[in-house]
Amino acid sequence: MAILPTEPEFEQAYNELATTLENSTLFQKHPEYRTALKVSAIPERVIQFRVVWEDDAGNLQVNRGYRVQFNSALGPYKGGLRLHPSVNLSILKFLGFEQIFKNALTGLSMGGGKGGADFDPKGKSDGEIRRFCTSFMRELGKHIGADTDVPAGDIGVGGREIGYLFGAYRKDRNKFEGVLTGKGLSWGGSLIRPEATGYGLVYYVDLMLQHMGKGGFAGKRVAISGSGNVAQYAALKCIELGATVVSLSDSTGALVLDGAEDSFTPEDISAIMSLKEKRKAITEFSGNGKHRYIAGARPWVYVGKVDIALPCATENEVSKEEAEVLVRNGCYVVAEGSNMGCTQEAIDLFEAERQTKGSSAIWYAPGKAANCGGVAVSGLEMAQNSQRLRWTREVVDERLKDIMKDAFEAGLKSAAEYVETKEGELPSLVAGSNIAGFIKVAEAMHDQGDWW
Ligand code: GLU
Numbered sequence: 001m002a003i004l005p006t007e008p009e010f011e012q013a014y015n016e017l018a019t020t021l022e023n024s025t026l027f028q029k030h031p032e033y034r035t036a037l038k039v040s041a042i043p044e045r046v047i048q049f050r051v052v053w054e055d056d057a058g059n060l061q062v063n064r065g066y067r068v069q070f071n072s073a074l075g076p077y078k079g080g081l082r083l084h085p086s087v088n089l090s091i092l093k094f095l096g097f098e099q100i101f102k103n104a105l106t107g108l109s110m111g112g113g114k115g116g117a118d119f120d121p122k123g124k125s126d127g128e129i130r131r132f133c134t135s136f137m138r139e140l141g142k143h144i145g146a147d148t149d150v151p152a153g154d155i156g157v158g159g160r161e162i163g164y165l166f167g168a169y170r171k172d173r174n175k176f177e178g179v180l181t182g183k184g185l186s187w188g189g190s191l192i193r194p195e196a197t198g199y200g201l202v203y204y205v206d207l208m209l210q211h212m213g214k215g216g217f218a219g220k221r222v223a224i225s226g227s228g229n230v231a232q233y234a235a236l237k238c239i240e241l242g243a244t245v246v247s248l249s250d251s252t253g254a255l256v257l258d259g260a261e262d263s264f265t266p267e268d269i270s271a272i273m274s275l276k277e278k279r280k281a282i283t284e285f286s287g288n289g290k291h292r293y294i295a296g297a298r299p300w301v302y303v304g305k306v307d308i309a310l311p312c313a314t315e316n317e318v319s320k321e322e323a324e325v326l327v328r329n330g331c332y333v334v335a336e337g338s339n340m341g342c343t344q345e346a347i348d349l350f351e352a353e354r355q356t357k358g359s360s361a362i363w364y365a366p367g368k369a370a371n372c373g374g375v376a377v378s379g380l381e382m383a384q385n386s387q388r389l390r391w392t393r394e395v396v397d398e399r400l401k402d403i404m405k406d407a408f409e410a411g412l413k414s415a416a417e418y419v420e421t422k423e424g425e426l427p428s429l430v431a432g433s434n435i436a437g438f439i440k441v442a443e444a445m446h447d448q449g450d451w452w
Helices: 008-022 033-040 089-105 126-140 159-173 196-211 229-240 266-277 320-328 344-356 373-387 393-418 429-447
Strands: 045-054 060-071 077-083 112-117 149-153 221-224 244-250 253-257 291-295 308-310 333-335 363-365
Touching: 008 033, 008 089, 008 344, 008 429, 033 429, 045 089, 045 126, 060 077, 060 089, 060 126, 060 149, 077 089, 077 159, 077 373, 089 112, 089 373, 089 393, 089 429, 112 126, 112 149, 126 159, 149 159, 149 373, 196 229, 196 308, 196 333, 196 363, 196 373, 196 393, 221 229, 229 244, 229 266, 229 308, 320 344, 344 363, 363 429, 373 393, 393 429
Parallel strands: 077 112, 077 149, 221 244, 221 308, 308 333, 333 363
Antiparallel strands: 045 060, 060 112, 244 253, 253 291
């Protein structure tokens, strides 16, 4: 069996995909794809290693480092590195597994992988982060390369960490190559990469709104969780498009605006960005006095009536109970900026609503599709590195918009082909996106003799 009993997060991600495939007509039409699913559930390779580094007090510290090289049928392994104390093999296998199909949906040549360490960046000095990254790359560097495996950021890994990691690789391997994405602009990075996941999410939701006949973002109330890279740029794009952003959060609690007209402003987001750059909690946000801070909470049950909910923090951050409150309060779009942001129970609730309430139902978009903009622009960064050229902001942004549109339409098309949908019912984006990504990967694996 592909799932080990100690891998609850991977089991959840695998079951979500497998169930949507089972409940569609895919396996009736193509029974051979069951074999492809069985094979694709096991990573091609898992690398585990020790990371020893020295803290500022001169003490030895040790962490567990990993890289899951899950699937390379569509291109070099591609996916972020997560630095967080919760990191373990189950979490990285879930993220790596999702990444395979997400990357397929971008239409670019990227396989799927994920890595990281159970290192906690919170409260660490720049020197400690640098020494950790150098030591981490000393081992990881033996297993990656511009044509082999191209890591990037995820939770706990931003521009600064990518810089230290790239520097360590460059010096150890004596190679300046596009081995990481999310690089600085003067040394191979792409314009729009920092913004890409958040912007792409908003572009995707805009397509959902248009499909539902609800116009664009102007005048909509949007609840966002998280306050890292994805949440920041999703919020900025929502505000730019005329929406009201009524919440943000971090692991310490949520910031919520109650007034009907109140919204976080671009200045508020800049203030939060600089707090987060210093690894500080949102409790330190002084704001304009209009928000309230709810300690230890996620925003969903405190935001009141919202049109759109964008989970942008981490996995399983919307429970069934929170999903019920969102539905009761009239929310009609939930799209994940985070990976596996909703629990299976929350997804089941959204999907049941979709099947019973026709066009007035809530529409759920999985992270695999809705947040693929980040890795998509990573793919564009790889393309620019191969050309040794840099594209303009406008070119990258246009390509990002096109990719989000293609990902959205691929989900709709597969849903129409393989998922029974009653007259007047919105199509299942979770089933459609899973099927579209899966078929692409399964076919490439078959062509290359990975299964037969
Ligand atoms: N960590 C991001 C994701 O979950 C980006 C990965 C990348 O750019 O390679 O998709």
